[in-house]
Amino acid sequence: MYRIKRLLLLLSVMSSMTVFGQIEVKGTVSDEKGELLVGASVSEVKTANSTVTNPDGSFSLTTRANAQLQVSAFGKKTKLVAASSKPISVVLESAFELLDETIVVGYTTKKKRDITGSVAVIDVEKVSKTPFSDVTQALQGKVAGVIGTQDGQPGSGRNSIRVRGVTTLNNNNPLYVIDGVPSTEGLGNLNPSDISSIQVLKDAASASIYGSRSAGGVIVITTKKGNKNRVTTEFGSTFGIQTSANKLDMLDASGWGQVYWTAAQNDGITARHPLYGDGASPVINTTPFVISNQRQIYQFTEEGTDWHKEVYRTAMQQQHYANFSSGNERSTYALGISNFNQQGLIRNTNYERTTLRFNSVFNPVSWLTVGENINVSYSDQTQIGTQQGQDGIPMDVIRQHPLLPVYDYQGGFAGRISGMPDVRNMVSVLEKNKNNWSRGIRVFGNIYGELNILDAIAPSHSSRHSWTARTSAAVDYSDYRNKNFNASFREGDYDVQNNFLFRDFGEGRTITLTNSTEYSLQMSNSNFKFLGGMEAIEYDFKYFGGSRTGFGIEEDYFVYLSAGSGDQTNFGGGTGYGLLSYFANADYNFGNKYYVSGVLRHDRTSRFNSGGIFPAASLGWRISEEDFFAPFKETVNEFKLRASWGQQGNQNTADFATLSTFGSNPNTADYDLNGSNTDVVQGLVVATRGNPNLRWETTTQANIGLDLSLFDNKWTTSVDAYRKVTSDILLPNPQIAAVGEGSFPIVNAATVENIGLDWETSYRHENPVRDRGYQIDFIVSTFKNTVLDLGENIGNIGYDDEYYIDGADGPTRIAVGYPIGSFYGWVADGIFESDEAVNTHPYQLGAAPGRIRYANLDGDSLITAADRTYIGSPYPKLTLSGNYTYHVGQWDISAFAYANLGQKVYNETKWYTDFAQNGNFNHGSALLDAWSESNTSSSIPAPTLNNNNNESRASSYFVENASFLRLRSVKASYTIPLKDQKSISLSVEGQNLLTLTNYSGVDPEVTFSGNANFPGIDRGAYPLARTFLFGINFKM
Amino acid sequence: MKIKSLLVTLAITTVGIILTSCESYLDQKPRGVLADGTLNAEFTDKLVTSAYQGLASHFFGNFESFVGPSTNWVMDVRSDDAWKGGGSVSDLVDVHQLETAAHDATNAVAFHKWRNTLYAIARTNLAIRELNNINDPAFPVNTRIAEMRFLRGVFHLDLKRNFNQIPYLLETTDPLTASNTEHTESELWELIEADLQFAYDNLPPTQEQVGRATKYAAAAFLQKLYLHTEDWTSVKSLGIEIINSSNYELLNEFENLSTLAHENGAEGVFVVQYSTANIYANHNWSNLLNSTSGPGIDNGAYASGDDFYHGSFNLANAFKTDANGHPLFDTFNDGTVVEDATYSGTVDPRLDFTVGRIGIPWKGTANYDENWVRSSDYFPGFSGKKHVVAPNDPMVHNSWPWAASGLNFNVIRYADVLLMTAEAEIELGNLADGISLINEVRNRAKGSTPVAHLTTGADAANYKVEPYSISGFTQSEARTAVRFERRLELALEGHRWYDLLRWGELQSTMSEYYTTESARKDYLEGATFTTNRDEYLPIPQSEIDLAPTLYTQNQGY
DSSP states (O other), rough: OOHHHHHHHHHHHHHHHHHOOOEEEEEEETTTSSOOOOOEEEEETTTOEEEOTTTSSEEEEEETTTTTTEEEEEOOOEEEOOOOOSSEEEEEEETHHHHHEEETTTTTEEEGGGOOSOEEEEHEEEEOOOOOSSSSHHTTTTTTTTTEOOSSSSOOOOEEEEESSOOSSOOOOOOEEEETTTEOOTTSSSSSGEEEEEEESSSSSHHHHGGOOTTTTEEEEEOOOOOTTTTTTEEEEEEEEESOOOOOOOOHHHHHHHHHHHHHHHHTTTTOBBBTTSSSSSSOOOEEOOOTTTSEEEOOOOOOOHHHHHHOOOOEEEEEEEEEEOOOOEEEEEEEEEEEEEEEEEOOEEEEEEEEEEEEEEEETTEEEEEEEEEEEEEEEEOOOOSSSSTTTHHHHHHHHHOOBBBTTTTBBBOOOSSSSSSSOOHHHHHHHHTOOEEEEEEEEEEEEEEEHHHHHOOOOOOTEEEEEEEEEEEEEEOOOOEEEEEEEEEEEEEEOOOOEEEEEEEEEEEOOOOOEEEEESSSEEEEEEEEHHHHHHHHEEEEEEEOOOOEEESSTTOOGGGGOOOOEEEEEEEEEEEEEEEEOOOOOOOTTTTEEEEEEEEEEEEOOEEEEEEEEEEEEGGGGGGGGGGGGEEEEEEEEEEEEEEEOOOHHHHHSSSEEOOTTTTTBOOOOOOSSOOOOOOOEEEEOOOOOOOEEEEEEEEEEEEEEEETTTTEEEEEEEEEEEEEEEOOOOOOOOOOOOBOOOOEEEEEEEEEEEEEEEEEEEETTEEEEEEEEEEEEEEEEEEEETTTTOOEEEEESSOOOOGOOOSSOOOOOTTTTEEEEEEEEEOOEEEHHHHHHHOOOOOOTEEEOOOOOOOOOOOGGGGGGEEEOOSSSSSEEEEEEEEEEEEEEEEEEEEOOOOOOOOETTHHHHHTTTTTTBBGGGGGGOOOBBBBBBBOOOOOOOTTTOOTTSOOOOEEOOEEEEEEEEEEEEEESSTOOOOOEEEEEEEEEEEEEEEESSSSOOOOOOOOOOSEEEEOOOOOEEEEEEEEEEEE | OOOHHHHHHHHHHHHHHHHHHHGGGGGOSSSSSTTOOOHHHHHHHHHHHHHHHHHTTTTSSSHHHSSSSHHHHHHHHHHTTTTESSSSTTTTTTHHHHHHHHOTTTTTHHHHHHHHHHHHHHHHHHHHHHHHTTOTTOOOOOHHHHHHHHHHHHHHHHHHHHHHSSOOOOOOOOGGGOOOOOSSSHHHHHHHHHHHHHHHHHHHHHHHTTTTTHHHHHHHHHHHHHHHHHHHHHHHHHHHHHTTTTTOOOOOGGGGGGGGGGOTTTTEEEEOOOSOTTTTTTTTTGGTTTTTTOOOOOOTTTTTHHHHHEOOOHHHTTBOTTTSSSBBBTTSSSSSOOOTOOOOBBBOOOHHHHHOOOOOOEETTEEEOOOTTTTTOOOOOBBTTTSOTTTTTTTSSSSSSTTOOOOOEEEEEEHHHHHHHHHHHHHOHHHHHHHHHHHHHHHHHHHSOOOOTTTTTTTOOOBBOOOOSSSSSOOHHHHHHHHHHHHHTTSSSSSSHHHHHHHHHHHHHHHHHHHHHHHHHHHTTOOOOTTTTTOOOOOHHHHHHHHHOOOOTTTOO
16 A cells, blocks of 8 residues: 555656646635635645735636645635646635534524533534444543443443433433424434434533423434535445453353352352262263153253353344435425344344434525424334343343253253252243334424514615524324233243233324524624524323233234233323423623623423423633734634523423322222122222422533634633532422322422533644644543432432342442442451451451451441441543544544543442352352462452352442443544545444453443442443444445 | 515414413323312222221232231230241241330331321321212212221221320321320320211111121220220110120121131121232231141142241130139149140130141141141241131132132121120129120030041040129129130230230230240240330331421330
């Protein structure tokens, strides 16, 4: 390659020497808007030959016939053009494009330079030349203060986005505004290649115009639109191969026996095990044998089954998309279709998404715009069994016994026999239930009209005024339908002949009506803009379903509810809410130097009886526009200080929490009044107890920030510091029994504080002469989360929604003075080395040499529950990310890495990897090198068969520092330019190639706890995929 | 120009219409449930039904109905009548704390008893509030209100005798301001009396639906109340009215009290209705832990019973009789224990209807055996018999929930009415009238077919029970006789503790019981009864934590 380049260079040098003649190049230089540029410099590359443009923007220069001309002007990006004998017209783009960029903010657009709040912009098309497979990927690590978490399970919808910390004990998801329509649904069913740009509204000044749903931040998404007078066609495909990025090192069959014998020896008992005999050492019987119920023949092997290999696979993914757009002076159209198909790493699982997007914009007359956006998506996935969590397949892969063969001697599925844990053969589960599916349709769209009132009624009005009105009606419909069939199985000891079919269907529909009007006035030195509007939202949701047992044939064609012969159930219900809002926003600036802006939103909701007002105000000062700053202006191109304060709301609670409701409940309400002895009379009981005084959670946020651009805008940076206090957090309030039964009423109780700092900076260098350039983006953010108050009668909130290993108490608390979901338990401060060490320690039930020592924190003579303390926070102290892009010629190369530092993970998989007292589950290979009298340096406690020391208790033994640095993506693409801006690009990308961490679990980032308020618990997560992607993209 | 103006006007008008129509978005109704103020007569009647369900104490799941039931079996365990049983000392440790008087204010039984009863009271008040809104002349509003006030009185009575200092919750009371010290003891009795009296005045003598309260049920509960206030005249007059109604009689066979076939029979004055309709709720959960873990008799019904609730040595011995077939009032607990079939002395036949004894047939199926006792290390094995049906009954569950059935629970049965009336007569000095009422009860015991040997058909033990001679009693002797009769007849039916409480015999009885019983098995060793504390349960600490200014803790806790 290098050689060819040198050859080319040589040729070009030679050709420049053998000059045949010179030509006169004539042309004009203009900016993007077509305004001609005066005094722009036009020079022949590598010579002193140059000129400047005339007052009419024209130039004339005599050059060699094959010369390259460099055209530059102040405030514009330099451009290279080839000399030509025909007149050329050069368009220079603004170097201040970032500042001039138009940003979609609350119900209007603003220029970046005029923004006084904290807003981050991601130009998706610029970030990547080939589309992402998931929209949240585009956000991850790109915006300071936004933490995105990926989840390996395709289509799980659990890729979470958190904007500036964790503001509530309820739902922390941001509000999405897609083409002007607010939506609380996730982004999972959006086609990433449809997206043109994403804006994140982080502070109250930017977000509070969205009122009662904005406390989690607002993410504005704009989809691609057609261009006037340009037909574009883009299509392409991506193909990928995914493999599991990491695996835990578990024991094989003979290792398991070895650990068991050691454990029995440590316990002072004679080792015997149904699978390994009762000899002096464990013996695996490798001859075929009939299992005790005479149904199957098994044959064991010394190494046993590698369940990781049996369950996970190399999975394929592919994505195909096509986007078409066209337009003329009066209208534009855009059409996009896509199909994305991703196999799960777990065999037989799959996620497929097909989308269709259409939008058009019409200008029937100059003062009227009407248009619509329509997005349709269909998803179809097969997820078998539980794919995450305590009983999920990933956890079973870790803990299934290695001696269990996948198949019996005759080829049928094998299942547990005496001596094995109560875990089903996962291969059988995945094979027998592979026809399960979950399907969903989402139709999302709006129609809108924009009226330029002044243009309509007074066409000759001064251009200093503008008065427009906009109306939009949107529908967001989504449904889901599931088929879940549990086939019968007779494997080993299991004999479950009762199969079970579950089917359900639910649909939700949101209607959003928005009307707004905007007036702006530009005067010589000051600019004024007023926006006012209203929004009405109605949500309605209904579901029903049924189940049946007793299917004589288990083939997919037969398994329909009516075909079953056994027990059947049905159920159904619904809910809904309405929201009616008015909002206003006024902006004023003086000389583009001093900015002041105010927002007021009034919301009413069917969820609460009283309305809420959400105000915000912000100030901005562009110091760089001051006269006294002129001397520095060459170096410091932009220097802006910003300050804002405002309030945002959160209404995420039950739809009818203000009302007390009654419902039937066969388990607590029915009574046999007739004395029938076999029947009951239906009763009615209080279902929920309402609190008529409920109101919104309010997040009050103050933000100060500065924006800097240096050295011809090559270096830009912005820093924001914020403090968010969320008060009136909605929590269930425990009641005295005298009040009666029913769910606890929701009250406005807790207060949570987030203090944080976001810093983002980027440096860009372009060398147009050599056609290369690079850009480095670097982001640092940090926040500190503290629960300030939990409200009257509400004590520390524990992990009560899920059970924890071995039935012990949950490891997390929400408590005043600590971050939400802090880990709580005993401090494991080592392993007892000797009897003497046990005796000198305060009394700890079950203590013995080789056992975990728990610290005595309360100073008494016993280790008790009083010795528990806070043992870590799941939130990173610092998140960093860096993106590097480099282009030379037709090559684009990028690398993206990020790091989370200082966060802790509560690793429950350690119960399997580090302990032998979990019964017949499998253990980690680390146990082969566990503590013993001759190996006292080991950090793994000695194997034992009893849990006398209660080591499953929540303790710091399970808490690990899960700091990591991950190379998320490395990508290279080559673009073959064709005529008329057409091109073909080829790309290759590796994802999750490298992770540096000391965390011992599967992945420090992929954790699963099942409850969003208790993050950072690794309870058997879906493994992260390492993916290689190959893409091809045509722009025609 | 005109068209444009028209368009603009049209647009603004449209927006205006949308603005006003959107108000309706805020008008949302909950789906599939009913909100306050939307109930008609039919749904209000369902609130009444669920208030009755409060008797079954199945509010949140099974545990609560085990440990805080209206059967009050746990209170028998507290008394000298029963041991906890179960898998070990610490199995249901909260119950063990109570039987050894080692409980504190965090005891789960106290909490569940408190909560179950208050929840049930809240159901009655909710029903009354909604009943007051019904204008349907065809609907028996007044009867239903009387039923609800009956239940409210019954629940408050149960709460009062367990917790002493309680709030009284009327349908108009704000529970958040109802302190447990705002009423004196006599005021509380008066409030309960007012509810029961209203029920008595307004309820019909019989109800079409057998599960509903009647006038005589109210009369019997008024009797129960007046036992506590020692208003003997009223106890007597109400008793005579119930007796004279001829609505009730004693069943011929004592053992039929524990059979499904004779449920709601002539002896049931107020009965909690259980049903097999839904194993998660309507079975007799409150006694569900209380079946032996006997190795499956016949169809295996008791195969894995939890085996709680055993009679004590003391209780078994109380059934000893002398040569006249009369109890050994003073010496019953001396000498040989009535432990198993080898005991050769005479016993009251009710012994073997009440508890299992090793070697004695169990409800005509098999001999009760040591293997049926889940933890014979701790417990002698007097598994309770009254609250389970025969293992070969076709209506009994032979898988989980083990031994569950629809067997009802008699809160008050006719024998209780007779003995309450007898006690009143004796306290009023009408000794002969009192003794003859006791004799009615004893004669039924005598007339019942005793437990028979499985193969020979001979009596399984040396049974002897005889009525007393009407004359020759002093008042004190007669009092002893009626109190002893209550113990024998109503053993393991949840009455003992409250009887001892109102007789002022808790301190003496429990102290002696702890001493003599722990000499036989060390299970109760170290237990001490503390006067002015252990008579009542503590107000649950969690309730005081939630309402520190509302509730005052009971004496001694």
